[in-house]
Amino acid sequence: MNSCHKVAILLAAYNGEIYIEEQLNCLLNQNNIENDIYISLDLSTDNTINIIESYIQKHKNIYLLSYGNKYGSAGQNFFRLIKDVDFSSYDYVAFSDQDDIWDNDKIIKGINALNKNNADCYSGNVTAFWEDGRKKEVVKNDPQVEFDYLFESAGPGCTFVMTKEFSLALKASLFDRKESIKNIWLHDWYCYSFARFHGYKWFIDNESLMMYRQHENNEVGANSGVIKIINRVKVVLSEDAFKKVLSQSDFIKIESKPIQLLKDNSAKSLFLLAVMAKQCRRKKTEQFAFFIMVSLLAFKRLLHGK
Secondary structure, eight states: OOTTOEEEEEEEESSOTTTHHHHHHHHHTOSSOEEEEEEEEOOOSSSHHHHHHHHHHHOTTEEEOOOOOOOOSHHHHHHHHHHHSOOTTOSEEEEEOSSOEEOTTHHHHHHHHHHHTTOSEEEEEEEEEOTTSOEEEEOOOSOOOTTGGGTOOSSOGGGOEEEHHHHHHHHHHHHSOSSOGGGOOOHHHHHHHHHHHTTOOEEEEEEEEEEEEOOTTOSSTTOOSHHHHHHHHHHHHHTHHHHHHHHHHHHHTOOOHHHHHHHHOOHHHHHHHHTTHHHHOSSHHHHHHHHHHHHHHHHHHHHTTO
């Protein structure tokens, strides 16, 4: 075990009795690192608390944060972990869901990639899998563009490995503002947006080092299929998606051109935003979808005389 690589793994859990043992075993079996596992359990109705406590009795490097509060989402549960866990004695911080399957060298490969690329934050592709045996590579490593961080994450948070320097800055950002972090939707998207806006270097790996479980309780998941595309169009046209963009940008104090156009919210501004699609999403298909959906929103404005 290499004491030079001391890692704090933050695990957010909720009603996870079916899968959490397998996840904890994956974390305990990570190669060539010294890790401590910090768990925040949202108020649950199943046996998860007893499973965690049994692991704590057997493993000195597993810690459960005070239990009994209701956080309401995985994002808010992770924000609680970021705020409450002391990172000062660690070299790196990583996130973990409660129901995935990790390669045994997932963390050390992330650390090596950080060092090789002189980066502050790491994420990667994942292999989504379903209970019926289906698998799908979820590619997130398309080239980063100027404003992608305003509209998407660098990938699932469970792939993230972050340096102590960045993690401490991230933690401070949650304490420095009067606005409630409860207005922020996803912890992984927030991390990526905060990092890119403040000039931290983010490396997105083309290698998948984990199996990313898909089921009905996934908050975002693999984002595939016609139904998900239709749902995304509905969200954009309802303007809920851009409300989330603006809430997060206001929290981080981002005032870049796409944000100014969204705040203006006129048909002209939205058409101007639509033609910036290549600067706002990484994947080419997502750029096309962004152009179409923002254009539809602009036409909606025209129909209402705005």
